[in-house]
Amino acid sequence: MREPTSYVGAIDLTAREEAILDRITLDLVTDTDGFEVYSLKAKLIPLLMDLLQKRNAIPKQRLDYFDDPQFRSGRIKGAHRNLFERNGTVGVEIYQHPHFLKYLRYFLFGADLPPDVLDRFKSLVIRHSPSAAATSKTFRTWQRTL
Structure with missing residues (x-):
């Protein structure tokens, strides 16, 4: 079981993964x-x-x-993956598609939210298990205040 805080923010990368990520451009807008x-x-x-995925x-x-x-x-209708497949992009080609970058960024770093929102959410997740947090009245009440 993961620590509750691992559901929020960046995931831990191995040295090899970091080296690969350093060579990938995650933002096409700034890629010249x-x-x-x-x-x-x-x-x-x-x-x-x-x-x-292996680990x-x-x-x-x-x-x-x-x-x-x-x-x-x-x-x-369908998952985000299905949208790629409907357009003829399948298998590992999905990962190489420029529109996949936003999903890769999410996989690696989590939701792009203001730091204060992430901190408040992280403290809520720590107080409740991740499965309980999604259904608890406390979580729903907090979510509506955003």
Whole structure:
């Protein structure tokens, strides 16, 4: 079982994973190298994902956000992964697609929330188990104040 705080914020990376991540551009907006260079760097993403998945480093809730249709709201049905597949991107090609970067960032660093919100959420998760926090009246009440 994971420590409750591992559900919030960045996951721990091994030295090898950090070295691979250092060579990947996570933000295409600031990448001035062009698509050809991105394509070369993107070939490292499946390797990083494989390493992370082999040691179960990504919290299940984060993977479910990508893989489980119930975690996706909106007009188009299916999981986020299914959207890639419907557009003809399958297998490891999904990890190399530029639109996958936002999911990779989420897998690695968690939700992009203000630090005070993360701190308050982290303290709530510590007080309650992750499964109980999702259903507790305290959690729902706190969530509505955001």
